[in-house]
């Protein structure tokens with residue numbers, strides 16, 4: 330069987346995109362890990378499938394590098410919307426997309442008639458530990474001290490449809506994420522695991538972030554993680570309600586407006602191809 334795919338990236342957070350409306354896409358762990366492998370496969374942080382929705386315009390399913398399915402993907406949903414437009418699956422400039430964490434509304438951004446990115450209504454950040462889920466004896470976890478591997482970290486835990494814990498640090502560059510990331514990813518506080526963001530506040534409108542994603546490891550960027558980091562910075566009084574988040578792969582603009590988080594950023598095609606399976 331031959332499957333058409335498009336490799337796309339949002340700030341270097343790259344996924345393999347399949348039109349699952351006009352072709353039947355396998356969604357098992359073996360297939361996803363194989364095509365995502367950077368030596369033996371196409372190479373990516375995971376896979377995203379475009380599907381028909383009975384409720385909204387389209388439905389997104391998103392899988393991490395290890396084959397686990399996630400509820401939401403911020404960088405992925407911008408590319409998802411660009412894929413729909415570029416492949417003429419719809420000519421709408423505002424799309425209603427069904428995700429595992431509910432409806433997300435995406436407005437395409439254009440330059441010289443070309444779709445270059447999107448602005449996404451990322452919904453309400455969730456702080457209640459039970460809903461994240463996070464096993465903690467208080468209702469919320471905002472700047473709570475935790476000892477992990479003999480070090481004290483202060484955690485602010487938020488769901489953006491998927492779970493995130495945000496840790497403020499003085500210097501991002503000295504962190505050994507390959508060692509530190511898995512300690513949080515597999516911590517007993519997080520029964521469904523967690524994405525961990527390490528954040529350095531530069532000023533009230535500018536933060537830097539590195540991420541250890543559950544199921545994919547360190548990635549160049551994480552859209553939901555940037556939203557969680559912006560909201561954690563705002564809640565802890567470090568920033569205003571609109572910030573630029575600088576990630577390894579570039580910048581996102583994140584705003585907290587009327588209880589909702591809005592995210593704007595690029596979406597880029599890398600290449601298209603056919604894979605024989």
Ligand SMILES: N[C@@H](CCC[C@H](N)C(=O)O)C(=O)O
Pocket residue numbers: 342393398399400401402403404405491492524542543544545548550551552553554
């Ligand atoms: N890179 C993504 C998030 C992908 C899912 C995440 N690893 C999870 O399992 O929740 C983004 O841009 O938001």
